[in-house]
Amino acid sequence: MAQFHLTPNSIQEVLETHDEDVIVTNHEGIIMKATRISGHRYGLEAEDLIGKSVYELEKEGIFTPAVTPLVLKQKKKIVTIQKTASGSKILITGMPFFNYNGDVDYVISYSYDVSELLVIQDYMKEIEYEMAKVQEEVQHLRRQMFTASEYIMRSKCTQEAFSTARRVASLDVPVVLYGELGTGKTTIAKEMHKESMRSNGPFIEFDCATIPESIFLKELVGEQSSDTITVPGLLSIAEGGTFFLKNVDRMSLHLQAKVAKIFKEERFQPLGCEFSIPLHVRIICSSETDLQRAVSEKKFLGELYYLLNIVPITLKPLRDRIEDVSALISHFLQTFSAKYKTEKMMTDLVFTQLLQLEWRGNIQELRHVIERLVVHSVGEVIDTHDLPHEYRLPEDDFSDFTLVGETLPVILEQVEMQILNRAKKRYKTTTEMARILGISQPSVVRKLKKYTQTEENI
Incomplete structure (x- = not known):
């Protein structure tokens, strides 16, 4: 154990600059020095303690136990709870200071009111509670961060x-x-x-x-x-x-x-x-x-x-993942309709135009546009006039049939082929396509096969 040594003058220098309750006793238990607030815990003034024996003060019931005899006996730092005449409890620490012969010349003791320590303890418990709340919040946010996302993977x-x-x-x-x-x-x-x-x-x-x-x-x-x-x-x-x-x-x-x-x-x-x-x-x-x-x-x-x-x-990029674009349009439309507490639908014409755009900003840009459409469209059905100007295509860019020089059956076939192609991009199965178009599923399969062969022969 490290040994501490004090010169006679150092005791006075320490005590005069200390604002805590510190008392210095000699090896006989006589109080030599005390800080200006010493004695207040015992109902005395600091001057009343000087020259008094801790053994006598203990007998008088001023405090019990006296820490100096414990330090002198064990020659080491002692921490104990001391009771005063008023019934209060004090946490007191006594430290030995040795002379050059290795004997204890002085004992310096300092004390704290236990009630003050309880306040600190309560404060530490509050900090621990707040830290536990913060840790739980971090864990909650972390779990939320990795469960809120949905993945669209059609392509x-x-x-x-x-x-x-x-x-x-x-x-x-x-x-x-x-x-x-x-x-x-x-x-x-x-x-x-x-x-x-x-x-x-x-x-x-x-x-x-x-x-x-x-x-x-x-x-x-x-x-x-x-x-x-x-x-x-x-x-x-x-x-x-x-x-x-x-x-x-x-x-x-x-x-x-x-x-x-x-x-x-x-x-x-x-x-x-x-x-x-x-x-x-x-x-x-x-x-x-x-x-x-x-x-x-x-x-x-x-x-x-x-x-x-x-x-x-x-x-x-999205422009190479047309199946994902189709699924994401439907997903974002449903998501933002629920978010803004509305029920929005989209015409096939708008849907087709959105499929033909390049989406240089990819998923972020598509998400942004669908949210704008849900928020800004007046009616329940989103039509081409609801599209932002920069996302509108001329009609000739998405309508590939003409009226000039064609018979009605040919024009109707062109329209039917275009509608089937749009439905194929928008819906996952032929059963779903049949339900939307109001025809049987075998009819959808037959027509798709017909128009696929037609396009290959063109």
Whole structure:
């Protein structure tokens, strides 16, 4: 045990600058010094304590037990509960101070009212309760984050992409998701996290396209702001979970080298720190450009590419996924009708026009347009005049039959073929098509076969 030594003058210097209840006794139990508030807990003034023996004060019932005899006997720090004449309880601590011969010359004791400690204890319980609430809220939001999404996968290419994602979700292997803005890369990353071994951990997004290079590393690895306080970066916050590095193709070559070093060594060092921290996260990246081509063009670091591109998954744009567009239109129409407490329908003409648009903004743009249509349309049926001007097509662009030089039967066949093609895009089965068109299912099958052969012969 470490031994403390006091010189005669140091006792006075300590006591005169102390605002707590501190008393100094000698090895005979005589009170030598006391702070100005000492004695208040016993109903006395500090001056009344000077020169008194703690043994005598204990006999008089001023307090019990006296801590000095306990410290002198055991020659170590003693903490005990002391009772006063008024019946209050005090938590008192006595500490021995030794001379150069190793004997106890002085005992310094300081005390706190137990009621004050109970207040602190209650405060700590409140903090623990609030922390428990925050943790529960975080868990609730995390669960909600990964259960609120719905996945529309009608097209074969989308089904294959999600199938690959689910197959490797349980493997702690890096994945790169390729696709244009709004094709669902974040959605598929969240789905992989939900089905991984790290599903109970955090899912942290880090967007390389929006974070300025000047603060990139600080946000990524954190920094030490003082000798004892370290501001955590997002890699630390993602501990035990999934780190989603969005738009990795937008990162500068300078930063790519630093990130490659972190991922290769599986350790990172906060700015200003002399120590490094192990990296325990699963890495998923997204890119809007072909990283292999970027490597050949020296726009992306080869070392980082080979670390990340273990499992590449490509999500095609909506213009190449007509089945998904059809399903998403119906899904968003139903979703926003429920959200705004209305019942909206859409004419086939509007539906057909929406199918023919390119949707450069992909799912985000389609979602935005359907929400606008639900909110701004006046009646229950959304018609072509409800479409925003930039999304309207001239009639000639979606009506491929003409009246000039054709007989009525030919024109009717053209109309019937166009209606069947529209229904085929909009509905999943021939049974559903038959119900909507008011004909039998065998008739739908027969007509589809007829017009398919007609189109092949044209």
